[in-house]
Amino acid sequence: MTIGSDQVVQDVQDVQEVESGEDVAERNRPVALGPEEAAALARAAGLEELGVRPGLRGYVREVWSYRHLVWHLSSAQAWATNQNNYLGQLWAVLNPLLLVGSYYLIFGLLLKTRGGTSNYIAFLTIGIFVFGYSASAIIAGSRAVVGQIGLVRALRFPRAVLPISVTLTQFLVNVPAFAVLMVMIPLTGEPFSPHWLLFPVALLLQSLINLGLAFFLARLVNAARDSANLVPVGVRLARYVSGVFFSIPHYAGHGLVSALLLYQPLAVSMTTAREALMDQYPLTWGSWVAAAVWGVVLCASGLVFFWRGEGRYGSN
Amino acid sequence: MGATDVAPDATTPSVVCSGLDIVYTVFGAKQKGTDTGGELPLVERLLARRNPVSSVRKVHAVKDVSFVVNHGEAVGIIGRNGSGKSTLLRAIAGLMPPTNGRVWAAGRPSLLGVNAVLLTGLTGAKNVMIGGLALGLTPAQVRDRYAGIVDFSGIGDFVDLPMSAYSSGMGARLRFAISTAAAPDILMIDEALATGDAEFQARSRDRIAEIRRDASTVFLVSHSNAAIRESCDRVLWMEQGRLVMDGPTDEVVRAYEQSHRKATA
Numbered sequence: 001m002t003i004g005s006d007q008v009v010q011d012v013q014d015v016q017e018v019e020s021g022e023d024v025a026e027r028n029r030p031v032a033l034g035p036e037e038a039a040a041l042a043r044a045a046g047l048e049e050l051g052v053r054p055g056l057r058g059y060v061r062e063v064w065s066y067r068h069l070v071w072h073l074s075s076a077q078a079w080a081t082n083q084n085n086y087l088g089q090l091w092a093v094l095n096p097l098l099l100v101g102s103y104y105l106i107f108g109l110l111l112k113t114r115g116g117t118s119n120y121i122a123f124l125t126i127g128i129f130v131f132g133y134s135a136s137a138i139i140a141g142s143r144a145v146v147g148q149i150g151l152v153r154a155l156r157f158p159r160a161v162l163p164i165s166v167t168l169t170q171f172l173v174n175v176p177a178f179a180v181l182m183v184m185i186p187l188t189g190e191p192f193s194p195h196w197l198l199f200p201v202a203l204l205l206q207s208l209i210n211l212g213l214a215f216f217l218a219r220l221v222n223a224a225r226d227s228a229n230l231v232p233v234g235v236r237l238a239r240y241v242s243g244v245f246f247s248i249p250h251y252a253g254h255g256l257v258s259a260l261l262l263y264q265p266l267a268v269s270m271t272t273a274r275e276a277l278m279d280q281y282p283l284t285w286g287s288w289v290a291a292a293v294w295g296v297v298l299c300a301s302g303l304v305f306f307w308r309g310e311g312r313y314g315s316n
Numbered sequence: 317m318g319a320t321d322v323a324p325d326a327t328t329p330s331v332v333c334s335g336l337d338i339v340y341t342v343f344g345a346k347q348k349g350t351d352t353g354g355e356l357p358l359v360e361r362l363l364a365r366r367n368p369v370s371s372v373r374k375v376h377a378v379k380d381v382s383f384v385v386n387h388g389e390a391v392g393i394i395g396r397n398g399s400g401k402s403t404l405l406r407a408i409a410g411l412m413p414p415t416n417g418r419v420w421a422a423g424r425p426s427l428l429g430v431n432a433v434l435l436t437g438l439t440g441a442k443n444v445m446i447g448g449l450a451l452g453l454t455p456a457q458v459r460d461r462y463a464g465i466v467d468f469s470g471i472g473d474f475v476d477l478p479m480s481a482y483s484s485g486m487g488a489r490l491r492f493a494i495s496t497a498a499a500p501d502i503l504m505i506d507e508a509l510a511t512g513d514a515e516f517q518a519r520s521r522d523r524i525a526e527i528r529r530d531a532s533t534v535f536l537v538s539h540s541n542a543a544i545r546e547s548c549d550r551v552l553w554m555e556q557g558r559l560v561m562d563g564p565t566d567e568v569v570r571a572y573e574q575s576h577r578k579a580t581a
Contacts (some may be wrong), residue, residue: 024563024567024568024570025560025561025571027563027567028561028562028563028564028567028568028571029385029562030381030382030552030559030560030561030562030563031383032382032383033332033333033334033335033382033384034334034382035335035417035418036332036333038332038333038334038335038382038384038418039334039418039420040421041327041332041384041473042332042420043326043328045329045332045420045422046422047329047330047331047332047417047421047422048419048421048422048423049419049420050407050409050411050419050420050421051407051413051418051419051571052406053413066449068448068449068454068455069446069449069450072442072445072446072449072455073446075448076438076442076445077435077437080437080438080478083437083478119459127540129461135493150434150435150436151450152343152411152434153406153411153427154411154428154433154434154491155411155429155447155450155451156409156410156411156424156425157428157450161344179453235332235493248541290342294492311413312412312413314412
């Protein structure tokens with residue numbers, strides 16, 4: 001790096017002595033820092049290495065310390081969901097009601113898939129509202145990291161906060177729909193029952209299932225963007241095979257296929273909700289245990305799966 | 317120079333970076349100019365078009381960078397567009413994992429980027445809360461500092477509007493106010509102050525000086541050599557992903573400016 005003599009003359013006043021660009025470059029050459037040397041230096045100064053995944057236990061503790069962030073993020077996002085139109089929060093109630101109306105028209109009146117149900121409107125309403133929660137939680141959960149890249153790029157916090165908060169957001173968004181459901185159930189002629197108190201438990205188990213799926217999908221979609229396009233397809237498929245608007249045992253019999261359809265996590269969520277709210281379906285250990293096992297297993301394995309990708313989120 | 321005599325532990329490193337390499341993937345990076353399909357026969361044209369289905373490219377943004385920065389130092393990072401300055405900053409902030417090499421840092425880094433908005437759909441007030449919590453404050457601490465943050469940002473009543481309604485300068489001001497409210501151990505500013513008006517820039521300079529007095533380290537990426545001269549006592553010069561010079565502001569900035577003159581001469 002040689003400098004022309006005219007420039008050097010300009011610089012003399014500041015630098016006091018004439019020197020070539022090479023001297024400046026030489027003096028300011030970056031340090032050559034070997035890995036061992038750097039590690040020793042960092043250790044002596046008590047620095048923390050970046051981009052390194054913490055242990056699972058430490059990670060869980062870290063996530064717990066960010067619980068306030070989870071809550072504020074979720075509640076703010078949930079409130080913002082329906083803010084961009086005139087009827088605002090009213091849509092949280094109107095949307096599922098309109099959906100029930102159109103499904104009743106198609107499946108109740110035109111296709112007549114009401115076989116095996118004594119109170120089809122209650123059956124259908126529970127199916128739509130409960131499945132709707134899972135569907136929105138899964139779709140939003142799959143985009144939990146890539147959809148909030150602004151946060152990911154700007155701030156360092158355990159990324160598991162994102163799938164958790166997205167799941168909680170979808171739960172909060174669906175609370176008005178669940179309230180409507182509790183008003184509609186007695187209107188459809190279901191007798192009051194103490195079993196109704198189990199409905200929140202069913203929703204809790206369903207939330208664990210949703211969260212587990214969100215953990216898995218959020219990491220997959222972050223690693224391979226394209227998979228985000230498959231999630232809505234999968235959810236749509238699940239909508240038609242999970243018994244949202246028809247009774248699985250009535251149409252699929254009692255063989256292996258029926259058992260598989262009935263005990264997959266999304267169908268189990270609807271079964272437990274119907275057992276809690278409908279007279280026709282008595283409580284069965286099978287479905288509640290299945291829901292609990294799915295919830296715990298999916299949530300735990302999903303968290304481990306998501307944690308193993310920590311440090312890679314937002315890197316592309 | 318500067319804060320080094322004020323900080324109690326100015327001789328201990330706050331950032332150590334060793335042999336840092338960063339390669340990242342860019343989506344939608346298909347090059348229009350290289351598409352020569354027009355001159356090819358039909359079959360080749362179809363094949364050629366089939367080829368870059370994914371349009372994904374690898375970018376080697378930072379190459380073998382090593383340095384040590386002490387507490388209380390203010391370090392400017394200069395270089396042309398695309399020289400890897402912002403990527404380097406994000407790696408030191410722990411937001412981008414190193415492909416090779418290792419980075420160590422003290423405590424909480426806080427990065428202030430060009431796209432200063434956290435959650436566009438939410439109001440400024442909600443962004444203050446969420447940003448503060450993400451920086452590790454408790455809800456009570458954020459509430460305590462809320463008035464100060466809004467005051468400093470000078471956005472007034474806009475704080476209750478969604479951030480999508482903000483001008484880029486307002487967004488940058490609010491983000492700066494949030495980021496500095498948590499007294500970060502390492503504050504990184506990536507061109508974010510360029511959008512603010514003169515009065516805000518003066519105030520943010522004062523705030524940066526204050527942060528440095530608390531022995532925090534400041535990194536500043538800027539294309540304004542004047543801003544670098546004013547706030548930094550040390551400069552890293554990046555060129556095509558490599559660190560070419562690392563030294564006192566005067567010398568490095570002058571050498572950088574001279575390399576410009578040579579390039580244009």
